Amino acid sequence: MAASAGSAGLGSAGAVHGCSPSGFAFDSGLEIKTRSVEQTLLPLVSQITTLINHKDNTKKSDKTLQAIQRVGQAVNLAVGRFVKVGEAIANENRDLKEEINIACVEAKQAGETIAALTDLTSSNHPEPGGQITIFTDKAGVIKAARLLLSSVTKVLLLADRVVIKQIITSRNKVLATMERLEKVNSFQEFVQMFSQFGNEMVEFAHLTGDRQNDLKDEKKKAKMAAARAVLEKCTMMLLTASKTCLRHPNCESAHKNKEGVFNRMKVALDKVIEIVTDCKPNGETDPSSVSVFTGIKEFKLNIEALQENLYFQSKENLSATLEVILERTEDFTDSPYTSHEHRERILELSAQARTELQQLISVWIQAQSKKTKSIAEELELSTLKISHSLNELKKELHSTATQLAADLLKYHADHVVLKALRLTGIEGNLDALAEYACKLSEQKEQLVETCRLLRHVSGTEPLEITCIHAEETFQVTGQQILSAAETLTLHPSSKIAKENLDVFCEAWESQISDMSTLLREITDVFEGRRGEKYGYLSLPKTMKNNANLKSLKTDKPDSEEQARVARLGLKLGLLSSDADCELEKWADRENDIVRHGRNMSRMAYSLYLFTRGEGPLKTSQDLIHQLEVFATEGLKFTSSIQAFSKQLKDDDKLTLLLEINKLIPLCQQLQTIIKTSLQNKVLPKVDKCITKTRSMMALLVQLLSLCYKLMKKLQTENVRWGSVTSKDIVDGKP
DSSP: OOOOOSSOOOTTTTOOOOOOTTOOOOOOSOOOOBHHHHHHHHHHHHHHHHHHTOOOOSOOOHHHHHHHHHHHHHHHHHHHHHHHHHHHHHHHOHHHHHHHHHHHHHHHHHHHHHHHHTOOOOTTOSSGGGSOOTTTOHHHHHHHHHHHHHHHHHHHHHHHHHHHHHHHHHHHHHHHHHHHHHHOOSHHHHHHHHHHHHHHHHHHHHHHHHHHHHBSOHHHHHHHHHHHHHHHHHHHHHHHHHHHHHHSTTOHHHHHHHHHHHHHHHHHHHHHHHHHHTOOOTTTTOGGGOOHHHHHHHHHHHHHHTTTOTTSSOHHHHHHHHHHHHHHTHHHHTOTTSOHHHHHHHHHHHHHHHHHHHHHHHHHHHHHHOOOHHHHHHHHHHHHHHHHHHHHHHHHHHHHHHHHHHHHHHHTTTOHHHHHHHHHHHHTOHHHHHHHHHHHHHHHHHHHHHHHHHHHTOOSHHHHHHHHHHHHHHHHHHHHHHHHHHHHHHSTTOHHHHHHHHHHHHHHHHHHHHHHHHHHHHHHHHTTOOOOOOOOOOOOOOOOOOOOOOOOTTSOOOHHHHHHHHHHHHHHHHHHHHHHHHHTTOSOTTSHHHHHHHHHHHHHHHHHHHHTTOSSOOSHHHHHHHHHHHHHHHHHHHHHHHHHHTTSOHHHHHHHHHHHHHHHHHHHHHHHHHHOOOTTOHHHHHHHHHHHHHHHHHHHHHHHHHHHHHHHHHHHHHHHHTSSOHHHHHTTOO
16 A cells, blocks of 8 residues: 555546546545555446446346446455455554544445445345335445545555655664764774664665655656665765775775765665655756756647647747757757767757747737638648757757767776776876876766766656766766775775775766666667556555574674675665566566566565575575575576577577576576585575575576567567567567
């Protein structure tokens, strides 16, 4: 049960309502913001609409009467089950108990009323004409239906407040532990605190991951994804940056590096709370933030509306709107990275759009004074001309941004500057550090500028948000790499300073990889190849108080080893969440790839719970058995993909098989580790097993994503040629 209270309802338009010739209409006055609430209400709306819309003919067959009675009984039973869940939630949440219970009572009464009005088998009234029924009291059943839907919606939205409260509570725990982590001054205290922090972060990641996938608003979903990505990547940065500070307490660059990580995580935590509580920060709707593509889309809608209503806009508004759009194109023409040819073409198309708007305005003014067929045709022609110019401008801007991004990604693919900074640090060469710091700063500015241009041509709000996230990441990570490199250069023999620099360099490389994916998605949208995305549902979860790492009694691990297992568990938990996101894209949940992938994800989550001292795995023997099953499931997963690959063209088949060939040896290696005795040294064995499991899960996520894309591509090709149905592809039939 999840959603947020606000100002609308349900269905595609966001309002819970039903309409019929009988006059039934419902609007809860509450905004439904999550898919889980929609999908809970839709069957109920459907059943009630069936009752309301029955034909009022005088002759009713026994079959019709029985059908109506079954629907009424089904509604009442469903409401009864629903009320029990609502009451259980109320008992667990004292602050909402009274509100939920009142709504539950209303729902129960309404359900019983509907059941009574559809009960046509009373022995006292063998004929429906002798009793008050749905046929004689249509107004009564409509009133009961409205009360039922209204009260059920209230319960759902109140339950959703439980989810929001869980997220806020989880965030507060993370923030409190972070503040304590900032102040620790001993390694032992830090390791113990970080273990707790890791547990709390995984809990927060799962709560927010569920929420992200349940949100209906794609823009909010993208913002949540960006904030969660920051938290996920910064968790490891926080570890190494803090350890470096503890090792080198008087190093200014180390403190600067650590401070940057903590600040970024705090901002991301605040962003998550803004999203779940629907708080809008200042400046979010600033018109200056509108991208060129969004501006062009809105402008074209306005000029097309003129043909329906000549007084829809004023000429001053249209001219001002176009000028705002063309002003945005200056981000392209003023950029030092835009080629001379692209710049000239953008300026030419901008001037052409201005000229054609003046022509449109001239024809429009004539049309207002004399409404003739020829003027209407001329207005339509002028509208088409300026639309064409703006489409050409879009193509040019898209080409400019994507070519620049592709060239930049290719040029920096080998990460020469990062390698040089690492080497410079190890050598302790301060002069070389200054040289390569300038080069990285230049690369950072190029990437930031490119992200800014890509945002203008991204085509959707979620992709715009991803571009903004990429821009911010390059800006912040670039500075953090330089402070980490300076620390290593000042302490060239420090292993932890080297590890810290490596972590930040890996984050940079990861963002470069993400930018490559972003570029493909922007091109897909521009060329009309955007695929459907599916989310999964979030329900209130019982919060756990025990967040301690399970102590493995077979040996006596030190706190460093415990922290390592906790960190591995954290990564495994996050990968399990990522795998769930990929699995939810698939329409056919019984497909072999999906089934085995889902089993692996569930087992990985159990392993993560084990590192927290929670879940179904209680002993080291339970763990070993689970790992054996996990490795076997991994091999079954690869077999399913191999079967699927037989349907693909050679290039796609080769790409897929290369990825499969990375997973098979990992499964076999895990099986070998499980069988190896380490003479009661359980923790090192757990460490190795979870490390291998984490690698397998990372590949699982990649393979699920790749298979889904190839499946969609195959569906498109087969539908085009009419050779195989979509269902055949999903079912894995050749």
